[in-house]
Amino acid sequence: MKVLVSVKRVVDYNVKVRVKSDGTGVDIANVKMSMNPFDEIAVEEAVRLKEKGVVTEVIAVSCGPTQCQETLRTAMAIGADRAILVETNEELQPLAVAKLLKALVDKEQPGLVILGKQAIDDDCNQTGQMLAALADLPQGTFASKVEIVDGKASITREIDGGAETLSLSLPAVVTTDLRLNEPRYVTLPNIMKAKKKPLETVTPDALGVNVAPRIKTLKVTEPAKRSAGIKVPDVATLVAKLKTEAKVI
Amino acid sequence: MTSLVIAEHDNASIKGATLNTVTAALQCGGEVHVLVAGSNAGAAAAAAAQIAGVAKVLHADGDALAHGLAENVTAQVLAVASSYSHILFAATATGKNVAPRVAAKLDVGQISDITKVDSPDTFERPIYAGNAIATVQSGDATKVVTVRTTNFDPAAATGGSAAVESVAAVAASAQSAYVGSEIAKNDRPELTAAKIIVSGGRALGSAEKFNEVLTPLADKLGAAIGASRAAVDAGYAANDLQVGQTGKIVAPQLYIAAGISGAIQHLAGMKDSKVIVAINKDPEAPIFSVADYGLEADLFTAVPELIAAL
Numbered sequence: 001m002k003v004l005v006s007v008k009r010v011v012d013y014n015v016k017v018r019v020k021s022d023g024t025g026v027d028i029a030n031v032k033m034s035m036n037p038f039d040e041i042a043v044e045e046a047v048r049l050k051e052k053g054v055v056t057e058v059i060a061v062s063c064g065p066t067q068c069q070e071t072l073r074t075a076m077a078i079g080a081d082r083a084i085l086v087e088t089n090e091e092l093q094p095l096a097v098a099k100l101l102k103a104l105v106d107k108e109q110p111g112l113v114i115l116g117k118q119a120i121d122d123d124c125n126q127t128g129q130m131l132a133a134l135a136d137l138p139q140g141t142f143a144s145k146v147e148i149v150d151g152k153a154s155i156t157r158e159i160d161g162g163a164e165t166l167s168l169s170l171p172a173v174v175t176t177d178l179r180l181n182e183p184r185y186v187t188l189p190n191i192m193k194a195k196k197k198p199l200e201t202v203t204p205d206a207l208g209v210n211v212a213p214r215i216k217t218l219k220v221t222e223p224a225k226r227s228a229g230i231k232v233p234d235v236a237t238l239v240a241k242l243k244t245e246a247k248v249i
Numbered sequence: 250m251t252s253l254v255i256a257e258h259d260n261a262s263i264k265g266a267t268l269n270t271v272t273a274a275l276q277c278g279g280e281v282h283v284l285v286a287g288s289n290a291g292a293a294a295a296a297a298a299q300i301a302g303v304a305k306v307l308h309a310d311g312d313a314l315a316h317g318l319a320e321n322v323t324a325q326v327l328a329v330a331s332s333y334s335h336i337l338f339a340a341t342a343t344g345k346n347v348a349p350r351v352a353a354k355l356d357v358g359q360i361s362d363i364t365k366v367d368s369p370d371t372f373e374r375p376i377y378a379g380n381a382i383a384t385v386q387s388g389d390a391t392k393v394v395t396v397r398t399t400n401f402d403p404a405a406a407t408g409g410s411a412a413v414e415s416v417a418a419v420a421a422s423a424q425s426a427y428v429g430s431e432i433a434k435n436d437r438p439e440l441t442a443a444k445i446i447v448s449g450g451r452a453l454g455s456a457e458k459f460n461e462v463l464t465p466l467a468d469k470l471g472a473a474i475g476a477s478r479a480a481v482d483a484g485y486a487a488n489d490l491q492v493g494q495t496g497k498i499v500a501p502q503l504y505i506a507a508g509i510s511g512a513i514q515h516l517a518g519m520k521d522s523k524v525i526v527a528i529n530k531d532p533e534a535p536i537f538s539v540a541d542y543g544l545e546a547d548l549f550t551a552v553p554e555l556i557a558a559l
Binding site for chain 2: 098
Protein backbone atom coordinates (compact mmCIF):
# COMPACT_ATOMS: atom_id res chain seq x y z
CA MET A 1 0.00 0.00 0.00
CA LYS A 2 1.20 3.47 -0.90
CA VAL A 3 0.77 6.49 1.34
CA LEU A 4 0.53 10.03 0.03
CA VAL A 5 1.57 12.77 2.45
CA SER A 6 1.11 16.45 1.71
CA VAL A 7 3.51 19.03 3.11
CA LYS A 8 3.27 22.82 3.09
CA ARG A 9 6.07 25.33 3.22
CA VAL A 10 5.12 27.97 5.79
CA VAL A 11 6.70 30.76 7.81
CA ASP A 12 8.58 29.09 10.67
CA TYR A 13 6.50 28.87 13.83
CA ASN A 14 9.05 30.91 15.78
CA VAL A 15 8.73 33.91 13.47
CA LYS A 16 6.38 36.68 14.49
CA VAL A 17 5.09 38.00 11.18
CA ARG A 18 4.53 41.68 10.49
CA VAL A 19 1.61 43.12 8.60
CA LYS A 20 2.74 45.11 5.54
CA SER A 21 2.13 48.83 5.91
CA ASP A 22 -0.01 48.93 2.75
CA GLY A 23 -2.38 46.33 4.23
CA THR A 24 -1.98 43.85 1.36
CA GLY A 25 -0.68 40.98 3.43
CA VAL A 26 2.09 39.99 5.79
CA ASP A 27 5.76 40.51 5.07
CA ILE A 28 7.35 37.14 4.41
CA ALA A 29 10.40 38.36 2.49
CA ASN A 30 13.60 37.09 4.09
CA VAL A 31 11.90 35.23 6.94
CA LYS A 32 12.72 31.67 7.85
CA MET A 33 10.48 29.10 6.17
CA SER A 34 9.89 25.55 7.43
CA MET A 35 7.65 22.57 6.97
CA ASN A 36 4.25 23.09 8.61
CA PRO A 37 4.56 21.33 12.01
CA PHE A 38 1.43 19.20 11.59
CA ASP A 39 2.74 18.03 8.20
CA GLU A 40 5.95 16.89 9.84
CA ILE A 41 3.81 14.73 12.11
CA ALA A 42 2.05 13.42 8.97
CA VAL A 43 5.34 12.45 7.29
CA GLU A 44 6.58 10.83 10.50
CA GLU A 45 3.39 8.75 10.78
CA ALA A 46 3.66 7.58 7.16
CA VAL A 47 7.30 6.61 7.65
CA ARG A 48 6.47 4.72 10.85
CA LEU A 49 3.77 2.79 8.98
CA LYS A 50 6.41 1.87 6.42
CA GLU A 51 8.84 0.81 9.15
CA LYS A 52 6.12 -1.42 10.60
CA GLY A 53 5.75 -3.07 7.20
CA VAL A 54 2.17 -1.86 6.70
CA VAL A 55 3.11 0.50 3.90
CA THR A 56 5.39 -0.08 0.92
CA GLU A 57 5.99 3.44 -0.35
CA VAL A 58 5.69 6.96 1.05
CA ILE A 59 5.16 9.75 -1.48
CA ALA A 60 5.47 13.37 -0.32
CA VAL A 61 3.60 16.08 -2.21
CA SER A 62 3.83 19.85 -1.96
CA CYS A 63 2.00 22.54 -3.92
CA GLY A 64 3.58 25.95 -4.43
CA PRO A 65 6.71 27.69 -5.73
CA THR A 66 10.08 26.11 -6.60
CA GLN A 67 11.32 26.60 -3.03
CA CYS A 68 8.89 23.89 -1.85
CA GLN A 69 11.55 21.49 -3.13
CA GLU A 70 13.40 22.16 0.15
CA THR A 71 10.32 21.12 2.12
CA LEU A 72 10.04 17.96 0.03
CA ARG A 73 13.74 17.18 0.60
CA THR A 74 13.07 17.46 4.36
CA ALA A 75 10.16 15.02 3.99
CA MET A 76 12.48 12.62 2.17
CA ALA A 77 15.12 13.06 4.86
CA ILE A 78 12.52 11.96 7.42
CA GLY A 79 11.96 8.89 5.25
CA ALA A 80 9.60 9.56 2.33
CA ASP A 81 10.69 7.56 -0.74
CA ARG A 82 9.95 10.08 -3.46
CA ALA A 83 8.35 13.45 -3.95
CA ILE A 84 6.04 15.35 -6.27
CA LEU A 85 6.02 19.14 -6.51
CA VAL A 86 2.97 20.74 -8.06
CA GLU A 87 4.74 23.90 -9.06
CA THR A 88 2.92 27.22 -9.32
CA ASN A 89 3.44 30.80 -8.20
CA GLU A 90 -0.31 31.41 -7.97
CA GLU A 91 -1.94 31.90 -4.57
CA LEU A 92 -3.30 28.50 -3.57
CA GLN A 93 -6.37 28.24 -1.37
CA PRO A 94 -7.39 25.00 0.37
CA LEU A 95 -10.01 24.06 -2.25
CA ALA A 96 -7.41 24.39 -5.02
CA VAL A 97 -4.86 22.32 -3.09
CA ALA A 98 -7.51 19.67 -2.41
CA LYS A 99 -8.24 19.50 -6.16
CA LEU A 100 -4.54 19.13 -6.97
CA LEU A 101 -4.18 16.38 -4.38
CA LYS A 102 -7.32 14.67 -5.74
CA ALA A 103 -5.71 14.56 -9.18
CA LEU A 104 -2.61 12.96 -7.67
CA VAL A 105 -4.70 10.50 -5.67
CA ASP A 106 -6.36 9.43 -8.94
CA LYS A 107 -2.96 8.95 -10.51
CA GLU A 108 -1.06 7.29 -7.65
CA GLN A 109 -3.94 5.34 -6.07
CA PRO A 110 -2.62 5.46 -2.47
CA GLY A 111 -4.32 3.42 0.26
CA LEU A 112 -4.00 6.28 2.71
CA VAL A 113 -3.50 10.04 2.47
CA ILE A 114 -2.11 11.79 5.53
CA LEU A 115 -2.17 15.58 5.94
CA GLY A 116 -1.58 18.02 8.78
CA LYS A 117 -4.84 19.17 10.31
CA GLN A 118 -4.04 22.83 9.87
CA ALA A 119 -1.35 25.05 8.36
CA ILE A 120 0.01 27.62 10.78
CA ASP A 121 -0.03 30.45 8.23
CA ASP A 122 -3.64 30.69 7.00
CA ASP A 123 -4.98 28.62 9.94
CA CYS A 124 -7.71 27.19 7.69
CA ASN A 125 -7.99 23.54 8.76
CA GLN A 126 -9.77 22.55 5.53
CA THR A 127 -7.62 20.74 2.98
CA GLY A 128 -7.87 17.16 4.31
CA GLN A 129 -11.64 17.30 4.69
CA MET A 130 -11.96 18.85 1.22
CA LEU A 131 -9.78 16.19 -0.36
CA ALA A 132 -11.87 13.47 1.31
CA ALA A 133 -15.03 15.09 -0.10
CA LEU A 134 -13.67 15.46 -3.65
CA ALA A 135 -12.24 11.93 -3.75
CA ASP A 136 -15.34 10.53 -2.03
CA LEU A 137 -13.24 8.96 0.70
CA PRO A 138 -13.91 8.57 4.42
CA GLN A 139 -12.05 10.95 6.71
CA GLY A 140 -10.39 10.66 10.10
CA THR A 141 -9.49 14.19 11.16
CA PHE A 142 -7.43 15.32 14.18
CA ALA A 143 -5.97 11.82 14.63
CA SER A 144 -4.06 10.88 17.76
CA LYS A 145 -3.68 7.22 16.75
CA VAL A 146 -3.64 5.46 13.37
CA GLU A 147 -3.73 1.70 12.99
CA ILE A 148 -4.25 -0.38 9.89
CA VAL A 149 -6.05 -3.59 10.84
CA ASP A 150 -7.72 -6.11 8.52
CA GLY A 151 -7.79 -3.75 5.58
CA LYS A 152 -9.36 -0.93 7.58
CA ALA A 153 -8.01 2.16 9.26
CA SER A 154 -8.76 2.46 12.96
CA ILE A 155 -8.46 6.15 13.76
CA THR A 156 -8.60 7.64 17.24
CA ARG A 157 -9.58 11.31 17.00
CA GLU A 158 -9.23 14.26 19.35
CA ILE A 159 -12.71 15.67 19.99
CA ASP A 160 -14.13 18.14 22.50
CA GLY A 161 -13.99 16.48 25.90
CA GLY A 162 -11.94 13.44 24.93
CA ALA A 163 -11.37 11.06 22.06
CA GLU A 164 -13.39 8.85 19.72
CA THR A 165 -12.45 5.92 17.53
CA LEU A 166 -13.67 5.40 13.98
CA SER A 167 -13.22 2.49 11.61
CA LEU A 168 -12.68 3.66 8.02
CA SER A 169 -12.56 1.65 4.83
CA LEU A 170 -9.44 2.15 2.72
CA PRO A 171 -8.47 4.28 0.94
CA ALA A 172 -9.02 6.96 3.57
CA VAL A 173 -7.88 10.50 4.40
CA VAL A 174 -6.33 11.20 7.79
CA THR A 175 -5.35 14.56 9.29
CA THR A 176 -2.89 14.69 12.16
CA ASP A 177 -3.20 16.20 15.61
CA LEU A 178 -0.43 17.07 18.00
CA ARG A 179 -0.19 13.86 19.98
CA LEU A 180 -0.07 11.42 17.07
CA ASN A 181 3.71 11.17 17.27
CA GLU A 182 6.86 13.13 17.88
CA PRO A 183 8.73 13.62 14.59
CA ARG A 184 12.33 12.42 14.55
CA TYR A 185 15.27 14.73 14.05
CA VAL A 186 16.67 14.41 10.58
CA THR A 187 20.27 13.27 10.52
CA LEU A 188 22.96 14.44 8.15
CA PRO A 189 23.33 11.05 6.40
CA ASN A 190 19.57 11.05 5.78
CA ILE A 191 19.70 14.60 4.43
CA MET A 192 22.42 13.48 2.03
CA LYS A 193 20.41 10.42 1.03
CA ALA A 194 17.32 12.57 0.45
CA LYS A 195 19.18 14.58 -2.17
CA LYS A 196 19.38 11.49 -4.36
CA LYS A 197 15.72 10.51 -4.05
CA PRO A 198 13.46 11.23 -7.05
CA LEU A 199 11.57 14.53 -7.13
CA GLU A 200 9.08 14.97 -9.94
CA THR A 201 7.59 18.33 -10.92
CA VAL A 202 4.15 18.80 -12.45
CA THR A 203 1.96 21.85 -13.05
CA PRO A 204 -1.69 22.47 -12.12
CA ASP A 205 -2.44 22.68 -15.87
CA ALA A 206 -0.95 19.24 -16.46
CA LEU A 207 -3.23 17.92 -13.73
CA GLY A 208 -6.20 19.70 -15.30
CA VAL A 209 -6.92 21.80 -12.21
CA ASN A 210 -8.04 25.44 -12.20
CA VAL A 211 -6.49 26.93 -9.05
CA ALA A 212 -8.06 30.41 -9.29
CA PRO A 213 -8.80 31.69 -5.76
CA ARG A 214 -12.45 31.75 -4.68
CA ILE A 215 -11.92 34.02 -1.74
CA LYS A 216 -10.46 37.48 -2.19
CA THR A 217 -8.39 39.08 0.54
CA LEU A 218 -9.46 42.72 0.65
CA LYS A 219 -7.00 43.79 3.32
CA VAL A 220 -4.81 42.55 6.14
CA THR A 221 -4.52 44.59 9.31
CA GLU A 222 -2.81 44.45 12.68
CA PRO A 223 -5.01 43.03 15.44
CA ALA A 224 -6.06 45.32 18.27
CA LYS A 225 -3.13 45.52 20.65
CA ARG A 226 -3.54 44.47 24.21
CA SER A 227 -1.39 46.60 26.41
CA ALA A 228 0.47 45.33 29.42
CA GLY A 229 -1.12 46.08 32.78
CA ILE A 230 0.68 46.33 36.06
CA LYS A 231 2.93 44.10 38.13
CA VAL A 232 1.63 43.34 41.59
CA PRO A 233 4.07 42.77 44.45
CA ASP A 234 2.28 39.91 46.19
CA VAL A 235 -0.72 37.60 46.24
CA ALA A 236 -2.67 39.78 48.68
CA THR A 237 -2.49 42.76 46.32
CA LEU A 238 -3.47 40.54 43.40
CA VAL A 239 -6.58 39.28 45.17
CA ALA A 240 -7.51 42.82 46.24
CA LYS A 241 -7.17 44.09 42.67
CA LEU A 242 -9.23 41.22 41.25
CA LYS A 243 -11.98 41.86 43.79
CA THR A 244 -12.19 45.65 43.82
CA GLU A 245 -10.68 46.86 40.56
CA ALA A 246 -11.37 44.15 37.98
CA LYS A 247 -14.38 42.78 39.89
CA VAL A 248 -14.01 39.34 38.33
CA ILE A 249 -14.02 37.25 41.50
CA MET B 250 -31.18 35.19 1.35
CA THR B 251 -31.45 32.61 4.13
CA SER B 252 -28.80 31.20 6.44
CA LEU B 253 -28.58 27.67 7.76
CA VAL B 254 -26.87 27.03 11.09
CA ILE B 255 -25.75 23.46 11.71
CA ALA B 256 -26.60 22.85 15.37
CA GLU B 257 -24.18 21.26 17.78
CA HIS B 258 -26.05 19.09 20.19
CA ASP B 259 -26.07 15.86 22.19
CA ASN B 260 -29.55 14.87 20.93
CA ALA B 261 -31.10 16.06 24.20
CA SER B 262 -29.97 19.67 24.26
CA ILE B 263 -28.28 22.30 22.12
CA LYS B 264 -24.65 23.14 22.87
CA GLY B 265 -23.79 26.74 23.70
CA ALA B 266 -21.61 27.25 20.62
CA THR B 267 -24.76 27.01 18.48
CA LEU B 268 -26.14 30.18 20.12
CA ASN B 269 -23.08 32.22 19.13
CA THR B 270 -23.30 30.81 15.61
CA VAL B 271 -26.94 31.91 15.35
CA THR B 272 -25.85 35.46 16.22
CA ALA B 273 -23.29 35.41 13.40
CA ALA B 274 -25.95 34.04 11.03
CA LEU B 275 -28.36 36.84 11.95
CA GLN B 276 -25.62 39.36 11.09
CA CYS B 277 -25.41 37.86 7.58
CA GLY B 278 -28.96 39.20 7.01
CA GLY B 279 -32.11 37.35 6.08
CA GLU B 280 -33.82 34.48 7.89
CA VAL B 281 -31.95 31.99 10.03
CA HIS B 282 -32.82 28.31 9.98
CA VAL B 283 -31.19 25.64 12.15
CA LEU B 284 -30.51 22.05 11.14
CA VAL B 285 -30.59 19.50 13.95
CA ALA B 286 -29.21 16.26 12.53
CA GLY B 287 -29.21 13.50 15.13
CA SER B 288 -30.72 10.31 16.44
CA ASN B 289 -33.74 10.60 18.75
CA ALA B 290 -32.96 14.28 18.78
CA GLY B 291 -36.52 15.58 19.18
CA ALA B 292 -35.60 17.35 22.43
CA ALA B 293 -32.65 19.08 20.80
CA ALA B 294 -34.83 20.18 17.88
CA ALA B 295 -37.42 21.55 20.30
CA ALA B 296 -34.68 23.44 22.14
CA ALA B 297 -33.39 24.87 18.84
CA ALA B 298 -36.89 26.16 18.09
CA GLN B 299 -36.73 28.24 21.29
CA ILE B 300 -33.60 30.14 20.25
CA ALA B 301 -34.41 33.81 19.73
CA GLY B 302 -34.17 34.85 16.09
CA VAL B 303 -34.53 31.39 14.56
CA ALA B 304 -37.29 31.23 11.93
CA LYS B 305 -37.35 27.50 11.24
CA VAL B 306 -35.78 24.29 12.53
CA LEU B 307 -35.06 21.38 10.21
CA HIS B 308 -34.96 18.11 12.11
CA ALA B 309 -33.37 15.06 10.50
CA ASP B 310 -33.46 11.94 12.64
CA GLY B 311 -31.83 8.63 11.88
CA ASP B 312 -29.25 6.07 13.00
CA ALA B 313 -26.76 7.40 10.45
CA LEU B 314 -26.67 10.70 12.36
CA ALA B 315 -26.19 9.24 15.84
CA HIS B 316 -22.48 9.96 16.15
CA GLY B 317 -22.03 12.96 13.92
CA LEU B 318 -19.87 11.16 11.35
CA ALA B 319 -18.60 13.70 8.83
CA GLU B 320 -19.64 11.63 5.81
CA ASN B 321 -23.26 11.33 6.96
CA VAL B 322 -23.69 14.82 8.38
CA THR B 323 -22.28 16.25 5.14
CA ALA B 324 -24.79 14.25 3.09
CA GLN B 325 -27.57 15.56 5.35
CA VAL B 326 -26.47 19.18 4.94
CA LEU B 327 -26.16 18.74 1.16
CA ALA B 328 -29.70 17.36 1.03
CA VAL B 329 -31.05 20.75 2.15
CA ALA B 330 -28.21 23.09 1.09
CA SER B 331 -29.71 24.37 -2.15
CA SER B 332 -32.15 26.67 -0.31
CA TYR B 333 -29.45 28.58 1.52
CA SER B 334 -27.09 31.46 0.80
CA HIS B 335 -25.02 30.85 3.94
CA ILE B 336 -24.17 27.66 5.82
CA LEU B 337 -22.62 28.27 9.23
CA PHE B 338 -20.91 25.96 11.68
CA ALA B 339 -19.32 26.73 15.05
CA ALA B 340 -15.52 26.57 14.75
CA THR B 341 -15.31 23.61 17.15
CA ALA B 342 -13.80 20.16 16.59
CA THR B 343 -17.22 19.08 15.29
CA GLY B 344 -17.81 22.03 12.99
CA LYS B 345 -14.29 22.05 11.57
CA ASN B 346 -14.62 18.37 10.75
CA VAL B 347 -17.71 18.83 8.58
CA ALA B 348 -17.70 22.37 7.13
CA PRO B 349 -14.84 21.91 4.61
CA ARG B 350 -16.37 18.64 3.41
CA VAL B 351 -19.66 20.43 2.72
CA ALA B 352 -17.88 23.31 0.97
CA ALA B 353 -15.84 21.03 -1.30
CA LYS B 354 -18.95 19.05 -2.28
CA LEU B 355 -20.60 22.35 -3.23
CA ASP B 356 -17.40 23.40 -5.05
CA VAL B 357 -17.10 26.56 -2.97
CA GLY B 358 -14.32 27.94 -0.80
CA GLN B 359 -14.75 27.81 2.96
CA ILE B 360 -14.03 30.66 5.34
CA SER B 361 -12.67 29.49 8.68
CA ASP B 362 -12.99 31.04 12.10
CA ILE B 363 -14.75 34.29 11.26
CA THR B 364 -14.51 36.92 13.99
CA LYS B 365 -16.74 39.53 12.34
CA VAL B 366 -19.39 39.80 9.64
CA ASP B 367 -18.73 42.96 7.60
CA SER B 368 -21.39 42.28 4.98
CA PRO B 369 -23.17 39.17 3.66
CA ASP B 370 -20.11 38.25 1.58
CA THR B 371 -17.29 39.86 3.55
CA PHE B 372 -15.85 38.56 6.79
CA GLU B 373 -12.88 39.11 9.08
CA ARG B 374 -10.73 36.23 10.26
CA PRO B 375 -7.41 35.91 12.08
CA ILE B 376 -4.39 34.44 10.30
CA TYR B 377 -0.85 33.68 11.51
CA ALA B 378 -1.96 32.79 15.02
CA GLY B 379 -3.94 36.01 15.29
CA ASN B 380 -0.96 38.20 14.44
CA ALA B 381 -2.89 39.57 11.48
CA ILE B 382 -6.57 40.00 10.68
CA ALA B 383 -7.63 39.35 7.10
CA THR B 384 -10.78 40.86 5.61
CA VAL B 385 -11.95 38.38 2.98
CA GLN B 386 -14.70 38.39 0.40
CA SER B 387 -16.29 35.25 -0.96
CA GLY B 388 -17.17 35.16 -4.65
CA ASP B 389 -19.03 31.88 -4.31
CA ALA B 390 -22.81 31.47 -4.50
CA THR B 391 -22.96 29.70 -1.14
CA LYS B 392 -20.89 30.98 1.76
CA VAL B 393 -19.73 28.16 4.01
CA VAL B 394 -18.19 29.54 7.19
CA THR B 395 -17.09 28.45 10.62
CA VAL B 396 -17.64 30.93 13.44
CA ARG B 397 -15.21 31.74 16.22
CA THR B 398 -17.74 31.65 19.02
CA THR B 399 -15.87 33.92 21.43
CA ASN B 400 -16.33 36.84 19.03
CA PHE B 401 -20.13 36.67 18.87
CA ASP B 402 -22.51 37.04 21.81
CA PRO B 403 -24.80 34.06 22.30
CA ALA B 404 -28.38 34.41 21.04
CA ALA B 405 -30.96 34.02 23.80
CA ALA B 406 -31.71 30.31 24.28
CA THR B 407 -35.39 31.03 24.86
CA GLY B 408 -37.98 33.43 23.53
CA GLY B 409 -38.19 32.04 20.00
CA SER B 410 -41.00 29.90 18.65
CA ALA B 411 -39.80 28.51 15.35
CA ALA B 412 -41.65 25.77 13.52
CA VAL B 413 -39.92 22.39 13.49
CA GLU B 414 -40.01 20.68 10.12
CA SER B 415 -38.98 17.04 9.73
CA VAL B 416 -36.70 16.23 6.86
CA ALA B 417 -35.81 12.75 5.66
CA ALA B 418 -32.59 11.43 7.17
CA VAL B 419 -29.85 10.26 4.85
CA ALA B 420 -28.63 6.67 4.72
CA ALA B 421 -25.37 5.81 6.46
CA SER B 422 -22.14 5.78 4.47
CA ALA B 423 -20.56 2.34 4.26
CA GLN B 424 -17.09 3.86 4.42
CA SER B 425 -17.04 5.03 8.02
CA ALA B 426 -18.23 3.55 11.29
CA TYR B 427 -18.21 4.77 14.87
CA VAL B 428 -16.41 2.38 17.22
CA GLY B 429 -16.43 4.13 20.58
CA SER B 430 -15.38 7.15 22.57
CA GLU B 431 -13.69 8.09 25.78
CA ILE B 432 -15.02 11.29 27.19
CA ALA B 433 -13.33 12.56 30.32
CA LYS B 434 -15.98 13.04 32.99
CA ASN B 435 -15.74 16.05 35.23
CA ASP B 436 -18.00 18.64 36.73
CA ARG B 437 -15.97 21.58 35.53
CA PRO B 438 -17.39 24.12 33.14
CA GLU B 439 -16.49 23.59 29.51
CA LEU B 440 -13.28 25.39 28.57
CA THR B 441 -14.75 27.51 25.80
CA ALA B 442 -17.77 28.53 27.88
CA ALA B 443 -16.08 29.04 31.28
CA LYS B 444 -16.14 32.41 33.04
CA ILE B 445 -12.84 31.69 34.77
CA ILE B 446 -9.97 29.59 33.44
CA VAL B 447 -6.90 28.47 35.35
CA SER B 448 -4.22 27.48 32.90
CA GLY B 449 -0.86 25.81 33.45
CA GLY B 450 2.36 25.56 31.48
CA ARG B 451 5.57 23.62 31.35
CA ALA B 452 6.78 25.11 34.63
CA LEU B 453 4.41 22.76 36.46
CA GLY B 454 6.98 20.05 35.75
CA SER B 455 4.82 16.91 35.79
CA ALA B 456 1.26 15.67 35.33
CA GLU B 457 1.03 15.07 39.11
CA LYS B 458 2.11 18.61 39.96
CA PHE B 459 -0.16 20.02 37.24
CA ASN B 460 -3.18 18.45 38.95
CA GLU B 461 -1.96 18.93 42.50
CA VAL B 462 -1.35 22.67 42.07
CA LEU B 463 -4.07 23.75 39.66
CA THR B 464 -7.05 21.59 40.65
CA PRO B 465 -7.59 23.16 44.11
CA LEU B 466 -7.41 26.65 42.58
CA ALA B 467 -9.88 25.72 39.84
CA ASP B 468 -12.17 24.14 42.45
CA LYS B 469 -12.06 27.24 44.61
CA LEU B 470 -12.91 29.52 41.68
CA GLY B 471 -15.34 27.16 39.92
CA ALA B 472 -13.01 27.47 36.97
CA ALA B 473 -12.17 25.36 33.94
CA ILE B 474 -8.60 24.10 33.56
CA GLY B 475 -6.54 24.90 30.50
CA ALA B 476 -2.97 24.22 29.43
CA SER B 477 -0.30 25.53 27.13
CA ARG B 478 0.87 23.43 24.19
CA ALA B 479 4.16 22.88 26.03
CA ALA B 480 2.27 21.31 28.94
CA VAL B 481 0.22 19.13 26.58
CA ASP B 482 3.32 18.12 24.62
CA ALA B 483 5.05 17.14 27.84
CA GLY B 484 2.06 14.99 28.79
CA TYR B 485 1.04 17.06 31.83
CA ALA B 486 -2.45 17.73 30.52
CA ALA B 487 -4.95 16.24 28.08
CA ASN B 488 -4.95 17.54 24.51
CA ASP B 489 -8.47 18.94 24.72
CA LEU B 490 -7.31 21.33 27.45
CA GLN B 491 -4.87 23.01 25.06
CA VAL B 492 -5.48 26.74 24.69
CA GLY B 493 -3.90 28.36 21.64
CA GLN B 494 -3.67 28.68 17.89
CA THR B 495 -4.21 25.01 17.19
CA GLY B 496 -6.22 24.23 20.32
CA LYS B 497 -9.14 26.01 21.95
CA ILE B 498 -9.79 29.72 21.57
CA VAL B 499 -11.12 31.11 24.84
CA ALA B 500 -12.25 34.49 26.13
CA PRO B 501 -13.27 34.15 29.79
CA GLN B 502 -13.82 36.97 32.27
CA LEU B 503 -10.65 35.91 34.09
CA TYR B 504 -7.73 33.91 32.74
CA ILE B 505 -5.04 32.91 35.21
CA ALA B 506 -1.85 31.74 33.49
CA ALA B 507 0.46 29.90 35.88
CA GLY B 508 3.94 29.02 34.69
CA ILE B 509 3.11 29.86 31.07
CA SER B 510 5.77 31.84 29.24
CA GLY B 511 3.35 33.17 26.64
CA ALA B 512 4.44 31.99 23.19
CA ILE B 513 2.54 33.74 20.39
CA GLN B 514 0.71 30.50 19.68
CA HIS B 515 -0.65 30.49 23.24
CA LEU B 516 -1.51 34.19 23.26
CA ALA B 517 -3.53 33.58 20.07
CA GLY B 518 -5.91 31.44 22.10
CA MET B 519 -6.51 33.66 25.11
CA LYS B 520 -5.70 37.30 24.46
CA ASP B 521 -9.37 38.22 24.12
CA SER B 522 -9.92 37.32 27.79
CA LYS B 523 -11.33 40.22 29.80
CA VAL B 524 -8.77 40.09 32.61
CA ILE B 525 -5.50 38.19 32.37
CA VAL B 526 -3.40 37.29 35.40
CA ALA B 527 0.11 35.93 34.86
CA ILE B 528 2.11 34.17 37.54
CA ASN B 529 5.65 33.49 36.41
CA LYS B 530 9.05 33.68 38.02
CA ASP B 531 10.73 34.89 34.83
CA PRO B 532 10.39 38.70 34.72
CA GLU B 533 11.03 38.63 30.95
CA ALA B 534 8.23 36.15 30.16
CA PRO B 535 6.19 37.48 27.20
CA ILE B 536 2.96 36.62 29.02
CA PHE B 537 3.51 39.77 31.13
CA SER B 538 3.13 41.89 27.99
CA VAL B 539 -0.56 40.98 27.75
CA ALA B 540 -1.36 40.46 31.45
CA ASP B 541 -3.49 42.99 33.32
CA TYR B 542 -1.95 41.80 36.56
CA GLY B 543 1.46 40.21 36.58
CA LEU B 544 2.86 38.48 39.64
CA GLU B 545 6.53 37.69 39.44
CA ALA B 546 6.73 34.69 41.73
CA ASP B 547 7.28 30.96 41.92
CA LEU B 548 3.93 29.41 41.13
CA PHE B 549 4.48 26.60 43.65
CA THR B 550 4.30 29.13 46.47
CA ALA B 551 2.06 31.74 44.85
CA VAL B 552 -0.79 29.43 43.82
CA PRO B 553 -1.28 27.92 47.31
CA GLU B 554 -1.15 31.44 48.76
CA LEU B 555 -3.75 32.52 46.23
CA ILE B 556 -6.02 29.63 47.20
CA ALA B 557 -5.68 30.59 50.85
CA ALA B 558 -6.44 34.24 50.13
CA LEU B 559 -9.60 33.63 48.10
